[in-house]
Amino acid sequence: MRRPPVSVWLTALLSLYAIAFFAYEFGVRHAGFTPRNITVAFVAVALIVVVFVVNYRHEHRTRSRKNDNQLTK
Numbered sequence: 001m002r003r004p005p006v007s008v009w010l011t012a013l014l015s016l017y018a019i020a021f022f023a024y025e026f027g028v029r030h031a032g033f034t035p036r037n038i039t040v041a042f043v044a045v046a047l048i049v050v051v052f053v054v055n056y057r058h059e060h061r062t063r064s065r066k067n068d069n070q071l072t073k
Contacts, residue, residue: 007055014048
């Protein structure tokens with residue numbers, strides 16, 4: 001079985017953490033939907049997307065280099 005790429009499992013792990021954190025904040029602690037809390041939630045989602053894009057591009061670049069090296073040999 002192939003190991004899932006970092007861009008998939010890291011993004012999933014960060015997403016689960018963010019969901020659990022914000023569910024606790026908004027559900028259990030009743031922090032409320034203040035502009036600050038909503039901004040923090042959107043920034044967290046944006047950072048998760050950035051991590052995914054950076055890792056995906058790195059993996060794609062690494063795969064294409066590996067394929068180029070195999071074709072030239």
